[in-house]
Amino acid sequence: MPAKPLLIVVGGPTASGKTHMGIELARHYGTEVLSADSRQFYREMRIGNARPTSEELEAVPHHFIADRSLRRPLTAGTYAEEALVLLKALFQTHHVAVVVGGSGLYIRSLCRGLDEFPEVTEGAAARVQGLSEEQGLVGLQEELLRLDPDYYRTVDLQNGRRLERALRVCYASGRAYSSFLGRAAPRPFDCVYLQPAVERPVLYSRIDSRVDRMLKEGLEAEVRSLEAFRHLPVLQTVGYQEWWPYFDGEYSKARAIELIKRNSRRYAKRQTTWFREYTPVANVQAAIRLVDEVVGGVDGPRSGRGT
Known part of the structure; x- marks a missing residue:
């Protein structure tokens, strides 16, 4: 045992x-x-x-x-x-x-x-908010697919909050959100x-x-x-x-x-x-x-x- x-x-x-x-x-x-x-x-x-x-x-x-x-x-x-x-x-x-x-x-x-994530800058947060307001859920999905296809395949694509959170990390760090997982x-x-x-x-x-x-x-x-x-x-x-x-x-x-x-x-x-x-x-x-x-x-x- x-x-x-x-x-x-x-x-x-x-x-x-x-x-x-x-x-x-x-x-x-x-x-x-x-x-x-x-x-x-x-x-x-x-x-x-x-x-x-x-x-x-x-x-x-x-x-x-x-x-x-x-x-x-x-x-x-x-x-x-x-x-x-x-x-x-x-x-x-x-x-x-x-x-x-x-x-x-x-x-x-x-x-x-x-997982520990980098601090999100005001600029990154504003960028995601602007994307969400202008293009909605579809825009968030397309941007996540571009920046982090691995996380795109696992995340609930109907959950806008999760998409926004991942994109804020991507923008703030210059890295894929999934690179901070696991x-x-x-x-x-x-x-x-x-x-x-x-x-x-x-x-x-x-x-x-x-x-x-x-x-x-x-x-x-x-x-x-x-x-x-x-x-x-x-x-x-x-x-x-x-x-x-x-x-x-x-x-x-x-x-x-x-x-x-x-x-x-x-x-x-x-x-x-x-x-x-x-x-x-x-x-x-x-x-x-x-x-x-x-x-x-x-x-x-x-x-x-x-x-």
């Missing part, structure tokens, strides 16, 4: 089966799950963020699920600080813990620390990175079915109940942002639903790129075999169970 505790990281695109795999791994190793889904943190959001069911939450202890209000947004850095405190306590009685989620930046912050920070645990293996046609079918299920569960009513907070970044995300123009009379409900499915598929494609270095595993048993190889045998992790 390795000297350091082990954090099993289950990432991957939306609807790929991360929740099920994470729970089954936690049950096998007698441990607990930390969510790394940046929208599941909030009590007010349940349907549109595909929060685990009550049965799933009862199967093993979960953390960072509906434990705060969206009035108190949780940044990636603060998430890492809180999660590290929790893991320090958890690893006192468990040798293994599991983190599950599709928010790659939050996982990276927890497992490696946040600088590892030491952690008192080892990580093994997994993702459920699923073919793209199957994944897209699951996404469409999930959206249909969300609609039956009352997604529209949930979003209407949050309309007073529509300006918050956490609600400028897939599954929520598509409703605002419909509520404003700009297009039909059918169009809103069509966009949710389309944007969910696009988001899954970007997540697939982000998690491309994670090891695909066909099922839970394959994941267990891989983890056991890392820790030195089938009985290794089990001996680390809490009492």
Whole structure:
């Protein structure tokens, strides 16, 4: 068994089966799950963020699920600080813990620390603001493709704030934003990175079915109940942002639903790129075999169970 505790990281695109795999791994190793889904943190959001069911939450202890209000947004850095405190306590009685989620930046912050960026000059900030005002989202996308094609392939291209942030760094430093990413920070645990293996046609079918299920569960009513907070970044995300123009009379409900499915598929494609270095595993048993190889045998992790 390795000297350091082990954090099993289950990432991957939306609807790929991360929740099920994470729970089954936690049950096998007698441990607990930390969510790394940046929208599941909030009590007010349940349907549109595909929060685990009550049965799933009862199967093993979960953390960072509906434990705060969206009035108190949780940044990636603060998430890492809180999660590290929790893991320090958890690893006192468990040798293994599991983190599950599709928010790659939050996982990276927890497992490696946040990257350090150069100070942004007033000139760089003004240049980006001017570009945004004159050419809008398309202009930001085209400029990022020109200056940093690597980051362009992984970032949420519909998230204007992220595009602006990356371009400010590009302009201020004269370097690609992605060149500042991935600088590892030491952690008192080892990580093994997994993702459920699923073919793209199957994944897209699951996404469409999930959206249909969300609609039956009352997604529209949930979003209407949050309309007073529509300006918050956490609600400028897939599954929520598509409703605002419909509520404003700009297009039909059918169009809103069509966009949710389309944007969910696009988001899954970007997540697939982000998690491309994670090891695909066909099922839970394959994941267990891989983890056991890392820790030195089938009985290794089990001996680390809490009492």
